[in-house]
Amino acid sequence: MTPVRVSIVGAIASILLILVVLELVRGRRLKERYALLWLATGVVLLVLSIWRDGLNTIAGWAGVTSYPPAVLFAVATLFILLVLLHYSTVISKLTDENVDLAQRIALLEERVSRLGIPAD
Amino acid sequence: MTRQRLVAIVPAWNESGAIGKVVDEIRAYDPAIDVVVIDDCSTDDTAEVAEAHGATVLRLPLNVGIGGAVQTGFRYALAHGYQVAVRLDGDGQHAASEIPKLLAPLETGDADLVIGSRFVDPGGAYRPPFARRIGIGVFARLVSILGGQRVTDTTSGFVAIDRMGIELFAAEFPHDYPEVEATLVALRSGLRVKQVQVDMRERVTGSSSITFVRSLYYIVKVMLALLVASLRRYPRLEGAR
Numbered sequence: 001m002t003p004v005r006v007s008i009v010g011a012i013a014s015i016l017l018i019l020v021v022l023e024l025v026r027g028r029r030l031k032e033r034y035a036l037l038w039l040a041t042g043v044v045l046l047v048l049s050i051w052r053d054g055l056n057t058i059a060g061w062a063g064v065t066s067y068p069p070a071v072l073f074a075v076a077t078l079f080i081l082l083v084l085l086h087y088s089t090v091i092s093k094l095t096d097e098n099v100d101l102a103q104r105i106a107l108l109e110e111r112v113s114r115l116g117i118p119a120d
Numbered sequence: 121m122t123r124q125r126l127v128a129i130v131p132a133w134n135e136s137g138a139i140g141k142v143v144d145e146i147r148a149y150d151p152a153i154d155v156v157v158i159d160d161c162s163t164d165d166t167a168e169v170a171e172a173h174g175a176t177v178l179r180l181p182l183n184v185g186i187g188g189a190v191q192t193g194f195r196y197a198l199a200h201g202y203q204v205a206v207r208l209d210g211d212g213q214h215a216a217s218e219i220p221k222l223l224a225p226l227e228t229g230d231a232d233l234v235i236g237s238r239f240v241d242p243g244g245a246y247r248p249p250f251a252r253r254i255g256i257g258v259f260a261r262l263v264s265i266l267g268g269q270r271v272t273d274t275t276s277g278f279v280a281i282d283r284m285g286i287e288l289f290a291a292e293f294p295h296d297y298p299e300v301e302a303t304l305v306a307l308r309s310g311l312r313v314k315q316v317q318v319d320m321r322e323r324v325t326g327s328s329s330i331t332f333v334r335s336l337y338y339i340v341k342v343m344l345a346l347l348v349a350s351l352r353r354y355p356r357l358e359g360a361r
Contacts, residue, residue, distance in 0.1 A: 099188045099295055102180050102181050102184050103184070103188065103191065103192045105180075105181050106158070106179055106180045106192050107178060107192065107195060107196055107199065109178075109179060110176060110179075110196075
């Protein structure tokens with residue numbers, strides 16, 4: 001069985017995560033698009049912390065018999081991996097967009113210089 | 121028949137010592153070629169030197185890597201209606217006097233992309249160091265298998281392409297270590313690729329972008345790019361000719 005304390009600590013940590021993410025979004029320091037995965041992480045961890053029977057059942061499925069809370073760590077790790085992978089795709093897209101913009105600037109600057117418009 | 125408009129695309133990063141001579145040589149060899157130097161955010165005066173020698177200079181505001189720089193040239197060629205583009209390196213290793221060899225198959229309509237290869241002719245003068253020879257050979261073999269046509273030097277940056285190739289590469293060109301992958305993309309897009317034997321010189325100044333430390337990244341990156349490129353689907357381009 002999952003110790004009650006583990007459930008309480010897990011629930012508090014999950015709620016804290018959700019609150020911090022919501023506050024970052026509210027203060028416009030985090031875009032909704034990038035907050036969604038973090039919120040999903042918080043909600044899933046919260047559910048697994050509170051719903052103790054569920055955690056035990058899932059642990060049984062996964063073959064984790066000695067210590068069910070290990071499933072909490074596993075799920076948290078999985079979500080962190082997802083978030084990181086998501087960020088890698090975002091960085092790749094930004095890189096491509098940066099290169100595209102740099103190329104456009106180079107082409108435009110050459111045209112402008114041929115027009116003879118002074119830079120000011 | 122009027123001569124097709126021709127542009128020489130020369131990517132350069134911190135090549136102020138060599139770029140002037142490169143531009144002069146192309147212009148002296150054929151004054152009808154428009155020379156475009158793409159300055160990949162050099163910290164020296166590469167752009168000013170190239171301009172002083174009569175080249176059109178495209179100044180990238182940030183360093184985008186050799187592929188991104190070359191692609192800027194293709195985008196320029198596309199926007200300005202050039203029918204043929206030749207790509208030469210800014211370090212002077214590609215001799216302007218070899219350009220006609222690259223252009224011949226384009227002018228007769230036998231190819232869309234012509235690669236200046238150092239290994240077509242087994243008696244060629246170029247003998248690379250052992251490790252590099254192995255690498256070049258492995259990439260050439262891989263591209264040949266995946267692209268369905270035998271190529272011998274996929275790492276060459278001395279190439280000429282027709283309008284169809286310009287359109288392809290303006291839209292899609294790898295940003296770093298681009299040559300191997302670009303060759304495969306061209307083959308898979310249905311471009312007719314031909315190789316001609318050229319000689320290349322030792323670089324005059326600067327150093328090769330492929331240092332020992334970067335070799336591993338180079339190999340792994342290119343391998344992954346080839347794998348992914350062979351899994352992607354490329355629309356077949358129909359020959360204009």
